[in-house]
Structures are given as structure tokens and as C-alpha cells.
Amino acid sequence: MQKLKNRPDVSVVMITWGHEKFIEQAIEGVLNQSFDGRIELLISNDCSPDNTNQVITSYLANRPVPPHIEIRYFNHNKNRGSMKNFIWTICKSEGSYIAMCEGDDYWTDPEKIQKQVNFLRENQDCNLVYHRVMLCHEDGSLKEEDLNTANESYKRSVEELAEKGNFMHTASVMFRNNIEFPENLEFSHIGDYPIWFLNGEVGKFGYLPEFMGVYRLWGGSIWGTKGLSYKGLNWLGVLSGLVKYTRDKNLKKLLKLQATNVFTWISFRELDRKQKFRLLRYIFQLKPSLLAQMVGKAMGKYNK
Template sequence: MKTKNLFLVSVAMPNYGQDQFISQAILGVLSQKADFEIELIVANDCSPDNTEAIVQEIIHTHPNGSWIKYTRHAENKGAIPNFAWSISQAKGKYIAICEGDDYWTDPLKIQKQVDFLEKNKDYSIIFHKVKEIDASGNQTDTNILNSPEEEQTYDLKHLTAGNFIHTPSVVFRKNFNELPPWIVYSPLGDYPLHMLNAQYGLIKYVPEEMAVYRVGNGVWSSQSRNHRIINTMFTVKLLTLHFFNHKEIYHLLSNRYKHLLESLTNHNKTLSPEAAAYKLSFKKLFMIIIKKMKHLIK
């Protein structure tokens, strides 16, 4: 009989207003078969729906309901602060993420990914192929992130060109005791998290489809093109501050910021009214953050 390993794996599940999906997300985690302990951190960001009752029902009736560490915030924190909070609660040697509208389809997903990280100490992150569906459950015609059909190894430099890791696919080593405080100001939660983790090792991709990502329901996939670009620019700017002393990464991020700005301009090299409004609002917010957070940017 195989004995369980002594270490813990944490799964962060931030959610808001996803009561129609949350059961499927939770059951995908509770179905995992592993030779280590698992904790599922369900962070309900004060949802005005039936999430509370659904989660409590699963806790009290599912054989693995004790895995769930459930919190309903008294006040709404916002998507990124709640995302960061759920990560900060993780006690595991490894951390996985499954937001409340996504779900896992392979009961051996976590075991496979943790086995790889246990055997390959020079890797910090492992992720895999996912299936993208719309809110109705139908497979999308085009994918937000295109995944190759063969295994790949990436590093921090590859990530500077853009995020290629689907949130419900990732497992990473807990490389930090706490996230840097500035991360809650980023309009993107998972991208700076992956950048921070990639400082500590390589990134492995496996072309095995083991999770589903729901397009159009989340904060990111429901945004307009210009809104996404501006949000990415803002996050890249924060990352340039973090990597200020890492000359190569700083240079790559700075160049990406310039290219993102160029992509917002029309044939007359001027910003569209929508893009100009977004850029102005984020520039003002960024300057406020710089003044308040200088001592926190490391």
C-alpha cells in the first residue's frame, strides 16, 4: 500500500458571483487522487449570490469536504486583492490555482505536475494544455492562448513577451513567504505571479489537456481589446520597477511596453478616444502608486 507523502499542496480558488459554476470547480479539485495532502482555499469575495450555501453543502456532504478552507469576506476586496489573498493563505509546498468559473478534468492532474517538480528541482513552474469554452459550455472557435502540441521548456525571458500560462493549468513551488504588496495594484493577477515565480527556475509545459477555462465570464476575457492592452501596459510598468536591477529583463519589459503602446495607435499614430481615456486614467493611478509605494517596490 502506497503511503502518503508528508507535504501539503494548496489550491487557491478566488471567486465572485460564480454560483452557477463553483460546484464544478470545487468537485474537480476534490476528485484529485494524490499521495500527498491537499487543501482547497475557497475565497468568496462577498458574492451576492448562492455561493455560500453551495460551498457549505459540499463541505458537509462530500467525502473530501474537509480539504476545503472556506472564507467569505465581509466586504468585497476586488478581483486582484482577493486573488492575492487566496495565494497568501496557501501553506503548501506547491500551489495550484483554479478560479471559481474554471474546472479540472483529470483526477491525476496535481499528482502528475507535483511528481515532475519533485524530480526536477531546476523547474519552478509546470503548466499544461487546457480546453477553452464559452459561458454556455461550448468550445470556442478561437483560443485566447494557443498551446503547442509538444512539450516545451520556457524561462523568465520568454514570459516578458507575454503570458502564455492558463490560470487553471499551473502548479508552482511556493518560492515566497508573501507576495510583494504592489501586486494588488496590478490589473492582472496571474501574469506578475508567474513572472515572480520564474525568477526561481524554469517553466515546463506539457500538451496534456487536464482543465477547462471558461472564456467571457472572467475579469480578463470579458474586457475589450484596448482595455486588455492598457491593463497589460500598467502591469508591465509595475514589473519594470520590480526588475529594475535585472538589466536584461528590465530592457525586455521596457521594449514590450513600447510595443504595446504602438499597438494602440491608429494609422495617424494617435490613440483612439477609448484608448486615450484608459491610458490617462491608468497613468494617473500609476503615479499615485509610485508616490505611495516607493518603499515597497523591491
């Protein structure tokens, strides 16, 4: 594998676990990038239980790498967990900008990195820029995501992120390599939203309305195909951690407001005993007034 002599302009963070069917396509989307600077691709395999490592090593041994790209492959012999592996890999990044692409997603536009770097160079008030993606279902069909509008560009703030929740897919994001990661953010079952929050503390979120990547929905996905109760419980955990982290009173208020809305996703009957105790803890941390709703759910008032 070729080693770049100078610091890369862009680091691409690609965490992977159990992605033997998809990892080649993810890597190929990065190697196809046409860019006027240097790129490093960091692949971090979190001790996959399948043949992901063999697929990666074989592919890298046979695929010519463009001269402006360096690949750094880390194959962990012990599972770190998604969030810890995510942050560990980001902290290994040496580029001025960091782009994301998990091992089951992929990029479709060879100008993606160039367009996003150009945007951040021209918009110094933004610390992050994202774009629209297509959603790939298990049958291979593609559908346009509906988190963002199609025909306009705009900038968003951390206040909007705190109040409304996530509006960015991981494979669409690039941000400046200028943030630090508090240890207490490793609590999260969801890696991207806390990272977007940290970016929002130092700048706005820029947006490009083009479709330049694909987010895959499949059975092994950490998030995409999970049920609402699973998502709701884990999202409350994320919000609880961010409430404890931020010192901004307005952001605390907005995060708690979002928690109230998220709570409606959860069916109390679908949770096991351990999950119910987790839910109770999050409620006390976030907004004790939710307790009355929880009791009502337990009695069947909300889940007939």
C-alpha cells in the first residue's frame, strides 16, 4: 500500500463489523474519488465475526490504489464496540477534514470529496457539511431519503439539531478535524449524532442538496432496520448523555424537549426488565415529568 509523504487533506473514516458482503463497494467508492489533494482511507475492522478481514486484505492486495490516496487498515483482535471504534478511528485521522463512510454504505459521486472540501473552504462559518443520500433496501431497490429538501441549500445550527434530532446520514458528512471527544460521550449506542453535536458547538452545518451516497438498510444494520422501541430507548440514552455533557442551558432545554417527543416511540410492553430500568433512569435524568406517561404506558393506557 502506498504511503503519502505529506499530511493528507482529507481522512476518510470507515468503521466495519460484519460487512463482508458490502465492504468492497464501500472502499471502491473512496478509491474512485477525483480530488486535487491527498486522501487517507482509514479502515477499522472491529473484530468482525465473518470474513470481512479476508475480503479486505484480498481486495487491497489486488486493487491498484490511485497515487493521491493512502490506505491504513486496522484489524482489531478484540471488539471495542461501535462508538469506541468510531472515536478511536477518528482520533487516528491526520487530515484537515474528516469524511465518513461506514463499511455497509457507499459513495456514488466521484466528486463528492472535492465538492465538500470546496464548500468548507468557502464557508468558514460552517464546521460540517452534509448532503442527501439514497436508501438501499435489502432487495436492492433504491429510494430517495426524505430528511432534507431537494432544491435548496441552507445552513443549520446546533439548536436545530438538539430540538429536532438527527437530519444527517453518516455517509454524507464531512467536517473539520478540529474537535475533541470527551470520554463521557462513549456512552452512546449511536456514534454519529454526538459527533454532529460537537461540531455544532463550533460552527454551523452546511448542506448540499445533491445525492452523492447510499445508506444501506439491512438486517445487520446497527440502526436502520431496528424497531421504534429499540430506537427510542437508545435515543433517550444519547440525549441523556448530551444533557449531562453540555453546559448550555438552552441546549439542555431543547434536548429535553426532543426527549419528550422520542418517548412516544416506545412501547413499554416490548421492553424487558433490564430495558425498563434503563428507561426509568433516562427519564429521571432527562425530564421527570415523563414519569406519569411511563406509568400510564405500564398500565396499558397508551398501548391498547
